[in-house]
Every structure is written in C-alpha cells, then in structure tokens.
Amino acid sequence: MKTAGNFQSLTLRAVPEGRVVHPGTPLALIEGPLALAQLLETALLNHLTYPTLIATKAARIKESGQRQLLLEFGLRRAQGLAANAGARAALIGGADFTSNVGLSHALGLPPKGTHAHSLIQVFLALGLSEMDAFRAVAQEYPDDCILLVDTLNTLESGLPNAIRVFEELKRDGHQPIGIRLDSGDLAYLSIHAAKQLDAAGFPATKIVLSNQLDELVIWQILTQIGAEAPRYGMDADSIINRLVYGVGTSLITSAGDSALDGVYKLTALHADGIWQPTLKLSETSSKTTNPGHKALWRIYDDRGNATADLITLSSENPNPAEGIVLQHPTDPHKVRQLAPGICTRVEPLLQDIQRDGRLPAAMPDLPEIRRQRDADLAVLDPGIKRLLTPHRYHVSLSQSLWELKQSLIASSGNPKGD
Amino acid sequence: MKTAGNFQSLTLRAVPEGRVVHPGTPLALIEGPLALAQLLETALLNHLTYPTLIATKAARIKESGQRQLLLEFGLRRAQGLAANAGARAALIGGADFTSNVGLSHALGLPPKGTHAHSLIQVFLALGLSEMDAFRAVAQEYPDDCILLVDTLNTLESGLPNAIRVFEELKRDGHQPIGIRLDSGDLAYLSIHAAKQLDAAGFPATKIVLSNQLDELVIWQILTQIGAEAPRYGMDADSIINRLVYGVGTSLITSAGDSALDGVYKLTALHADGIWQPTLKLSETSSKTTNPGHKALWRIYDDRGNATADLITLSSENPNPAEGIVLQHPTDPHKVRQLAPGICTRVEPLLQDIQRDGRLPAAMPDLPEIRRQRDADLAVLDPGIKRLLTPHRYHVSLSQSLWELKQSLIASSGNPKGD
Structure with a gap:
C-alpha cells in the first residue's frame, strides 16, 4: 500500500484531557487519507488507551x-x-x-x-x-x-x-x-x-x-x-x-485490568464527493461499529447532571428545546425520550487536536485539566462512580444514526467476524 | 543526603538475559557507595522486573x-x-x-x-x-x-x-x-x-x-x-x-499479573574494613531479607536437570564432590541433602554487568540469549513449567547463610515491619 497525502491533510478530534469518559464514549475521530489514517492506528490506540486507563x-x-x-x-x-x-x-x-x-x-x-x-x-x-x-x-x-x-x-x-x-x-x-x-x-x-x-x-x-x-x-x-x-x-x-x-x-499498572480494550475502526469513506458510511459487523452486537461521519455530545439534565453521551451523525445538531431521543446502541427497545426542558444543555465533547497539521493555539495545563475533571465528576450521579457494579452511564445513538446502522446491518447479510 | 563516589565505583552483578529465574532467585546484586546504590533502586527495579515479567x-x-x-x-x-x-x-x-x-x-x-x-x-x-x-x-x-x-x-x-x-x-x-x-x-x-x-x-x-x-x-x-x-x-x-x-x-501487559513485585534491599554495609550484614525483618517470614554479602549458584542433579538455586555467602564455594545442603529460606525443618554424586554441577548465576564503570566486552545478542533460554528450559522438570499451581523450584540458602540469618533475627528482637 502506498501512502497518499501528508500529515497536514489529517484532522484529529478528541475528547480533551480531564474529561470523564464512559464505556462506549468515542475517544477520538480521525479524518484523512486512508493510508495515513491507517498508519496512525497503533500509535493513537497506545497513546489514548493507557493514560485513560490510569x-x-x-x-x-x-x-x-x-x-x-x-x-x-x-x-x-x-x-x-x-x-x-x-x-x-x-x-x-x-x-x-x-x-x-x-x-x-x-x-x-x-x-x-x-x-x-x-x-x-x-x-x-x-x-x-x-x-x-x-x-x-x-x-x-x-x-x-x-x-x-x-x-x-x-x-x-x-x-x-x-x-x-x-x-x-x-x-x-x-x-x-x-x-x-x-x-x-x-x-x-x-x-x-x-x-x-x-x-x-x-x-x-x-x-x-x-x-x-x-x-x-x-x-x-x-x-x-x-x-x-x-x-x-x-x-x-x-x-x-x-x-x-x-x-x-x-x-x-491498573492491576487487575491492565489494558483498556480500545479499537480503531473505519466508519466512513469519502468517495464520489460524499461520506459513504461503512460498517464492521460482529457476532457480538456491542462490537458492531457505529457507521458514518459522526459527532459526539454530552447531555445535561434539569439538575445540571450529565445524563448521557450522544453519538450523532455530523450533520445533526441536537436541540434541547425540541427534546432529545436517546437510542441504546444495540437494543431497539431501549429508547429514552428527554422532553423539552428535561435536557438543559448539550455540549460538544470533541475538540480539534490537529486540523490541517496545526495544533490548537494553547493546550490546557495541569491545573486547568484538573478543574475540568472536578467539574465533570461533580455532575455525575453517585451510582456511576460506584467501585463495584456501577450504574451504567448511557452512551446513546441519535435516531438518524440508529436508522443508518440498522439499514447497513440489514443490507450486509449474516453478521460474522468480531 | 549528599552523594559520595561516582558511578565508576559501582559494581552491578545480575542474572543474564535469557536465564530462567524463579520466585526467590535474586536478579541482581549491587555493590557501591550507599547513596549511589540508593539512587539506583527505582531505575533498577523498573528495568529488571518488567522485562522479567513479560x-x-x-x-x-x-x-x-x-x-x-x-x-x-x-x-x-x-x-x-x-x-x-x-x-x-x-x-x-x-x-x-x-x-x-x-x-x-x-x-x-x-x-x-x-x-x-x-x-x-x-x-x-x-x-x-x-x-x-x-x-x-x-x-x-x-x-x-x-x-x-x-x-x-x-x-x-x-x-x-x-x-x-x-x-x-x-x-x-x-x-x-x-x-x-x-x-x-x-x-x-x-x-x-x-x-x-x-x-x-x-x-x-x-x-x-x-x-x-x-x-x-x-x-x-x-x-x-x-x-x-x-x-x-x-x-x-x-x-x-x-x-x-x-x-x-x-x-x-501480563494481564492478570501486571507487575513482578521485586524489592531492593540493603543486605550488607562495608564498615571498619569488613562487610557488616544487615537484616530487614518482616511479620511475613518470606519478606525477611537474606543478610550479608552473597553469591548465587544453580545446582544440577545427576540427570543434568536444574534442581535448585542456592544463595550463599560470597566467601563460600559449594563443592558437588562434598555434597550440598539446601536449606529452605524460612522453614528450619525443610533441609535437602544432596549427597556427593547427586549434584553434578554448580554454576555461578550472576555475571558482571558493570564493574568499576566498565561494561563487559560484549553483550550477548538475541540468538545467543534465546539459546540460553532454550538450554535453561530444557533442564527444568515439567512440573515447574505447569501453568497452574506449578511445582515450586527450590531457591535455597546455604547453612552458613541460614545460621547468619537466624543469629541476626535472634538479636533483633520482635519482628515487625514489612
């Protein structure tokens, strides 16, 4: 495989340091020439998963x-x-x-x-x-x-x-x-x-x-x-x-859980002027990827608490005033409706780490990162922070993303592979 | 604390790469000015334990x-x-x-x-x-x-x-x-x-x-x-x-066992022209250190199999022709007598890694290290290599070392600390 493009043509968006993440929260989205993005897989997984674990x-x-x-x-x-x-x-x-x-x-x-x-x-x-x-x-x-x-x-x-x-x-x-x-x-x-x-x-x-x-x-x-x-x-x-x-x-060493099993998957291919969503099926439903060019949001409820992370297509712009639907990523029957007024704030979670080869003007320092951490921890329900069998924080899909995923699964035939 | 001496005054002896070690086999012995040797603790433990684990x-x-x-x-x-x-x-x-x-x-x-x-x-x-x-x-x-x-x-x-x-x-x-x-x-x-x-x-x-x-x-x-x-x-x-x-x-990551709990302990102090043995007591007998300026040997039996590692005082020179006594490090009743002829070979296990600031002429390359590994594995009884509850390979003390240890324990009063 020959590489095409250069690192200036890569865009890397990630959840900033100090933000609290949950099982299912995407840590980063990468956009760029296929061969380059593929080259990044190993390094990015290594650099994102170990610090997140610790x-x-x-x-x-x-x-x-x-x-x-x-x-x-x-x-x-x-x-x-x-x-x-x-x-x-x-x-x-x-x-x-x-x-x-x-x-x-x-x-x-x-x-x-x-x-x-x-x-x-x-x-x-x-x-x-x-x-x-x-x-x-x-x-x-x-x-x-x-x-x-x-x-x-x-x-x-x-x-x-x-x-x-x-x-x-x-x-x-x-x-x-x-x-x-x-x-x-x-x-x-x-x-x-x-x-x-x-x-x-x-x-x-x-x-x-x-x-x-x-x-x-x-x-x-x-x-x-x-x-x-x-x-x-x-x-x-x-x-x-x-x-x-x-x-x-x-x-x-995070004894007992020595690795965070992060994966890096192809979810869309830019061809013929549009983003063509791609799917990786698995016999294990939770391992079937969420297809398409996507965005990530954190949803706050009327107590000001973080109540879910929401993965949408990048064309969507969830609006609290209209109410928000949270669809479980694999179970069609698990849908949460947040009526207008229940959801008080929708916050985009990903930030540019690299766009066109440039880093953002300033990276936050340790005190600022820790302030973010404290702010995130303060708006989590205690059950989420339980040490054993914690209550699971919802990482949900928008209805548009869910429907896209279902149509791709339906057109892919029998799911296999892992 | 002020440092004294320089790294030229350090001697580092270690079990070479590719040698098979067992729970209790000392990985290295360091001799040098106290403050310098203390400075090395963290780096040496890090560099010796993780590769040994993996x-x-x-x-x-x-x-x-x-x-x-x-x-x-x-x-x-x-x-x-x-x-x-x-x-x-x-x-x-x-x-x-x-x-x-x-x-x-x-x-x-x-x-x-x-x-x-x-x-x-x-x-x-x-x-x-x-x-x-x-x-x-x-x-x-x-x-x-x-x-x-x-x-x-x-x-x-x-x-x-x-x-x-x-x-x-x-x-x-x-x-x-x-x-x-x-x-x-x-x-x-x-x-x-x-x-x-x-x-x-x-x-x-x-x-x-x-x-x-x-x-x-x-x-x-x-x-x-x-x-x-x-x-x-x-x-x-x-x-x-x-x-x-x-x-x-x-x-x-050695999942399930993410660290090898190595320790680095002071066992002798050179004062008034002699090596003064020191002891670190512990409520857990196996954590009480083996005192003194020591040497390490591997003992082979009449089938050519490695049957024990033996820790002695550095003044000792175990001789197979005279028979060898293997004393359990903590249990006085567990003593193995290897009669003359049973023990066919006694091999010194530690090699100079640094002596007076110099490295040995040549370090072994990967093929040579792997040949050593294969040779060591070939002379282990299968029970030692069992994946679950393996038979424990003996890492024993000489009688002189055992007696020194007992006399120091006796003169130290009530064991505490860990």
Missing part, C-alpha cells in the same frame, strides 16, 4: 479514599517507560503528587515521598538507633518531615520515637508533616497512631498509608476505621481526614 | 501453544512506551516475531503481522468484494501472503475465497503462507479451516489464531481440538502443528 484508576482510588491526598508511588513497578505517561495520567485522574522526581520537575510539581526503611537499617547497622535516624531526617527536612515508623515496631518504637522528634521540631518552631505506615494492619495502626499523635498534641499531622493499596483495600480500611474507632474513644472522621495514600503498583 | 509470560504462552510459532501483537494495547521493552522481553521469553515494526528493525528481525479487517471494509464500501481485497493482498505480498478470513463469514466466504487466491498464487509459482482467524470459536474454526485447506491441497499453510488469547485460552483451544478433531476425521496433531498464535494485550 486516569480512571486514579479517579477510583481518589474516590475510595474520600478525596484525601493521594500520592503516586509507582515508578519502580511501572511497566518500563510507561512510568512517566502513567504518573502524568494519575495526576490528571486523581493523584495529587507523585514520587517520580523527573516527571514532577517537568510538570512543575514538588515530588512527594518519604525516606526508606534502609535509612533506619543503615543507622542500626552502624550501632546507632531508629531515633538517631529520625533526628537525621528531621535535621535535613525540618519543615517537610515525614517519618516511616514501621521498621522495628510501629506502636512501641517507631511512633513514640517519631513523636519525640516531632516535639523537638515543634520546640524549634517547625511543623512536622506526618508519619508513614507501610506494613501491618493499616486500619488498626491508623487508629492507634492517631490516638498517640492526638495525645501528644499533634492532631494535624498526617498519617501516610502504603503497602499494596488499591481502591478496594482503601475502601475496606476506611470501613473498618469507621467501625472500630469509637471502641477506642476516637472519632473515625478525624482519623480518615488526616490519612494520605501512597499507591504504587496497582495504580501505575 | 519474558515469563511469553514463555508460558509459548509452552501452552506446544512451542508453535508465537507472534507478539501488543504495541497498540501496551502500557505506553513499555511496548518496546515489552516486545523485546517477549522475543527473549518465547515470542518468535513481533508486529512492532520499529523494534523488529532495531533487532534485525522481520516484523510479522497480517492485513486488517478495514482493508476488506474499504473494498466492500467501494463496491468491490472480499475476493478483490484478497487478490490485492496477494499481488502485493505474493510470497508472504496471509489472509484474514473472518470479516464476513469465515467458513462460507473468507476461507473459500482465500483458497481460490491461494490456488492462483500456487499456479503462478508462489507459496501462500496462511490464513488468520480473529473471532468466533477458534477451536471449531481451526478444525474446519484445516479440513478445507487439506482438501484443497494446502496441508502446509498456517492457521494464525488471535483474539484475546493468553496461555489458558490457548491451552483450552488445543485441548478441545484434541477432543473434537477425530469426530471430523481429522488428526489433531496435524492441526495443532500448523497453528500460529498472535498474542497482544495479555502478553505485553
């Missing part, structure tokens, strides 16, 4: 931690060089900081982490003590002091020693940041660490949790703190509100 | 496919830039070729893949046929022709059309390579595709399988071909021996 995982973890501070700790366990794109995606999806120093520098963020167990080990091997190690950390980072308290015995050694060093820092006019728990029963230890810190006059110091965390482990830990804290005369919320999560392997 | 996954898939040709198809679904390191690791572990064009070029291998469904779609949209599309492929690649036969109907359209094009190629003196099945019941379709190809006089053309494959899916497909082929008058082995596997997502 941003989603970060959003889930942030949600499970009740939106407390989340640190990305995955560089050492990332899949090779995915570490950087993964950390950036985590920062977009829900992580506040990363321990990845290079990426933090590139994004203008301070890196965040703690000292290692090996620091304590070195002091011990040299005949010094855990306390000596803590004092050395405090001397080097008096205003940024986080102490890892589980090298010897968390409640009997690490924590009392940390509190002593915190008292010394406080006496010298510094504000200690917190402690880190990296092993043992994190729910039990959080309660007792909070109790000891409160008693010593450090109710504001943070408790950083790490050790094979993911959204389900965090959820369970918080549930157990909620149930157990009152037994020890503690208020669960005051503990939960001081927790910080350091999440490595599970976040950066 | 090479292992490739070896498992290759094994499940009865060592038939395995193609790595993961670039589009890889975790970002991990695609290249992942494809190279797959080629080391068991994949024969990759569809990653750039990496193939870098390694001097031909890339391997097939045309896409969209090629057929384009022909159909232009009023042409699947047969026209196949003829176009055959014309462009007469000696490298693989046809994807599942776009419309595999057995009724794709396969008969492919056979017609293969007959045309044969008439013109070319040898067609094969067909690819990317959907549907791959066991059933393999049997019937083989039957049709045999009947048409193409008993040697390959059948490439793809579509969410991994080692367990392949294992099931082969089991079902074994059970079903005779019903259709076919010999199962003749089918299995012509299969080729194209594996993408599961291989390049």
Whole structure:
C-alpha cells in the first residue's frame, strides 16, 4: 500500500484531557487519507488507551479514599517507560503528587515521598538507633518531615520515637508533616497512631498509608476505621481526614485490568464527493461499529447532571428545546425520550487536536485539566462512580444514526467476524 | 543526603538475559557507595522486573501453544512506551516475531503481522468484494501472503475465497503462507479451516489464531481440538502443528499479573574494613531479607536437570564432590541433602554487568540469549513449567547463610515491619 497525502491533510478530534469518559464514549475521530489514517492506528490506540486507563484508576482510588491526598508511588513497578505517561495520567485522574522526581520537575510539581526503611537499617547497622535516624531526617527536612515508623515496631518504637522528634521540631518552631505506615494492619495502626499523635498534641499531622493499596483495600480500611474507632474513644472522621495514600503498583499498572480494550475502526469513506458510511459487523452486537461521519455530545439534565453521551451523525445538531431521543446502541427497545426542558444543555465533547497539521493555539495545563475533571465528576450521579457494579452511564445513538446502522446491518447479510 | 563516589565505583552483578529465574532467585546484586546504590533502586527495579515479567509470560504462552510459532501483537494495547521493552522481553521469553515494526528493525528481525479487517471494509464500501481485497493482498505480498478470513463469514466466504487466491498464487509459482482467524470459536474454526485447506491441497499453510488469547485460552483451544478433531476425521496433531498464535494485550501487559513485585534491599554495609550484614525483618517470614554479602549458584542433579538455586555467602564455594545442603529460606525443618554424586554441577548465576564503570566486552545478542533460554528450559522438570499451581523450584540458602540469618533475627528482637 502506498501512502497518499501528508500529515497536514489529517484532522484529529478528541475528547480533551480531564474529561470523564464512559464505556462506549468515542475517544477520538480521525479524518484523512486512508493510508495515513491507517498508519496512525497503533500509535493513537497506545497513546489514548493507557493514560485513560490510569486516569480512571486514579479517579477510583481518589474516590475510595474520600478525596484525601493521594500520592503516586509507582515508578519502580511501572511497566518500563510507561512510568512517566502513567504518573502524568494519575495526576490528571486523581493523584495529587507523585514520587517520580523527573516527571514532577517537568510538570512543575514538588515530588512527594518519604525516606526508606534502609535509612533506619543503615543507622542500626552502624550501632546507632531508629531515633538517631529520625533526628537525621528531621535535621535535613525540618519543615517537610515525614517519618516511616514501621521498621522495628510501629506502636512501641517507631511512633513514640517519631513523636519525640516531632516535639523537638515543634520546640524549634517547625511543623512536622506526618508519619508513614507501610506494613501491618493499616486500619488498626491508623487508629492507634492517631490516638498517640492526638495525645501528644499533634492532631494535624498526617498519617501516610502504603503497602499494596488499591481502591478496594482503601475502601475496606476506611470501613473498618469507621467501625472500630469509637471502641477506642476516637472519632473515625478525624482519623480518615488526616490519612494520605501512597499507591504504587496497582495504580501505575491498573492491576487487575491492565489494558483498556480500545479499537480503531473505519466508519466512513469519502468517495464520489460524499461520506459513504461503512460498517464492521460482529457476532457480538456491542462490537458492531457505529457507521458514518459522526459527532459526539454530552447531555445535561434539569439538575445540571450529565445524563448521557450522544453519538450523532455530523450533520445533526441536537436541540434541547425540541427534546432529545436517546437510542441504546444495540437494543431497539431501549429508547429514552428527554422532553423539552428535561435536557438543559448539550455540549460538544470533541475538540480539534490537529486540523490541517496545526495544533490548537494553547493546550490546557495541569491545573486547568484538573478543574475540568472536578467539574465533570461533580455532575455525575453517585451510582456511576460506584467501585463495584456501577450504574451504567448511557452512551446513546441519535435516531438518524440508529436508522443508518440498522439499514447497513440489514443490507450486509449474516453478521460474522468480531 | 549528599552523594559520595561516582558511578565508576559501582559494581552491578545480575542474572543474564535469557536465564530462567524463579520466585526467590535474586536478579541482581549491587555493590557501591550507599547513596549511589540508593539512587539506583527505582531505575533498577523498573528495568529488571518488567522485562522479567513479560519474558515469563511469553514463555508460558509459548509452552501452552506446544512451542508453535508465537507472534507478539501488543504495541497498540501496551502500557505506553513499555511496548518496546515489552516486545523485546517477549522475543527473549518465547515470542518468535513481533508486529512492532520499529523494534523488529532495531533487532534485525522481520516484523510479522497480517492485513486488517478495514482493508476488506474499504473494498466492500467501494463496491468491490472480499475476493478483490484478497487478490490485492496477494499481488502485493505474493510470497508472504496471509489472509484474514473472518470479516464476513469465515467458513462460507473468507476461507473459500482465500483458497481460490491461494490456488492462483500456487499456479503462478508462489507459496501462500496462511490464513488468520480473529473471532468466533477458534477451536471449531481451526478444525474446519484445516479440513478445507487439506482438501484443497494446502496441508502446509498456517492457521494464525488471535483474539484475546493468553496461555489458558490457548491451552483450552488445543485441548478441545484434541477432543473434537477425530469426530471430523481429522488428526489433531496435524492441526495443532500448523497453528500460529498472535498474542497482544495479555502478553505485553501480563494481564492478570501486571507487575513482578521485586524489592531492593540493603543486605550488607562495608564498615571498619569488613562487610557488616544487615537484616530487614518482616511479620511475613518470606519478606525477611537474606543478610550479608552473597553469591548465587544453580545446582544440577545427576540427570543434568536444574534442581535448585542456592544463595550463599560470597566467601563460600559449594563443592558437588562434598555434597550440598539446601536449606529452605524460612522453614528450619525443610533441609535437602544432596549427597556427593547427586549434584553434578554448580554454576555461578550472576555475571558482571558493570564493574568499576566498565561494561563487559560484549553483550550477548538475541540468538545467543534465546539459546540460553532454550538450554535453561530444557533442564527444568515439567512440573515447574505447569501453568497452574506449578511445582515450586527450590531457591535455597546455604547453612552458613541460614545460621547468619537466624543469629541476626535472634538479636533483633520482635519482628515487625514489612
């Protein structure tokens, strides 16, 4: 196959970074010479799916931690060089900081982490003590002091020693940041660490949790703190509100779901001056493509909540004042009618990333991307954000698109292929 | 912390590429100034664990496919830039070729893949046929022709059309390579595709399988071909021996096990002219480190099979003529005595990767690495290679190392930390 045209003749429209997407939301539409568009398939899928996967995982973890501070700790366990794109995606999806120093520098963020167990080990091997190690950390980072308290015995050694060093820092006019728990029963230890810190006059110091965390482990830990804290005369919320999560392997590799199965399909061919819709049939109905030259919209309801994404033909312009019909992509009987007034806003979701070889004037920076993320998350019904068996957000077709799809299926004969 | 020394003062010893490793086999030992060695932690873990993970996954898939040709198809679904390191690791572990064009070029291998469904779609949209599309492929690649036969109907359209094009190629003196099945019941379709190809006089053309494959899916497909082929008058082995596997997502991301949980621990400190062993205790016995300045050996038995890896102190030199004692790393009661004559060979496993800033004269190339892999796999008992609940290969301690570990644990008090 010979390539025709050049990259100036490509138009790439995509859902911008920070926008929340759902199963079925198209991430990008590409228009250009066939051979060039085909060449892009692999690179685009790689660049769109992995960051979307990790941003989603970060959003889930942030949600499970009740939106407390989340640190990305995955560089050492990332899949090779995915570490950087993964950390950036985590920062977009829900992580506040990363321990990845290079990426933090590139994004203008301070890196965040703690000292290692090996620091304590070195002091011990040299005949010094855990306390000596803590004092050395405090001397080097008096205003940024986080102490890892589980090298010897968390409640009997690490924590009392940390509190002593915190008292010394406080006496010298510094504000200690917190402690880190990296092993043992994190729910039990959080309660007792909070109790000891409160008693010593450090109710504001943070408790950083790490050790094979993911959204389900965090959820369970918080549930157990909620149930157990009152037994020890503690208020669960005051503990939960001081927790910080350091999440490595599970976040950066999206453990359990290591890939987002994105596909790249031909949906229309420009021939004889018009867009000729094309269809890829499959025995699995949900894998049959949506044909034609298309547009993508987000529909907001009368509470201002995002209620569906709507895929239309590019010639359509959905109008809330006329009411909107949402057709399920495969089931003819699932049709939602949004009467005029129910749908308050229709927002186009795709933006130009490249048009005629040019990038848009300015790409949004990380704070702007995160504002978009927060805005999108705020208008989602809670059921959509449930960690297990979430309510499914509707990604629907317009009636015109549905009818085009049905007529192409009918004229294609027996569906096969996948 | 201020760094001391420079990278010339580091020595890095590692298990070379292509060597088979097991849970517990140390991958590398690093010796150098503390601060420098600490700086290396993250990069080394990242560079050692991900390729080891993917090479292992490739070896498992290759094994499940009865060592038939395995193609790595993961670039589009890889975790970002991990695609290249992942494809190279797959080629080391068991994949024969990759569809990653750039990496193939870098390694001097031909890339391997097939045309896409969209090629057929384009022909159909232009009023042409699947047969026209196949003829176009055959014309462009007469000696490298693989046809994807599942776009419309595999057995009724794709396969008969492919056979017609293969007959045309044969008439013109070319040898067609094969067909690819990317959907549907791959066991059933393999049997019937083989039957049709045999009947048409193409008993040697390959059948490439793809579509969410991994080692367990392949294992099931082969089991079902074994059970079903005779019903259709076919010999199962003749089918299995012509299969080729194209594996993408599961291989390049090691789906289900997306990270190898490697750790990097301080085990000795050079102070006062001697190596002072250090210990990191854990509530989980298997996470308590093996202390001291160490060496690593592979032990072969009287059948020539690898029977254990042995971690010793670096001052030890295990001698098969005297017999060898293998001590389980955590259970004092699990001791294996290899009498003189049982152990036929003791091989040092670590090689210098960097000594005093210098790399070894020559690094092995891919064919050499693969020869090492084949040699290592050939001397493993089959139970070790079982896909589910494999027999565990012994990674043992010498008695001197065990005694050192016990004495350090005893003098450390109550184990805590993880």
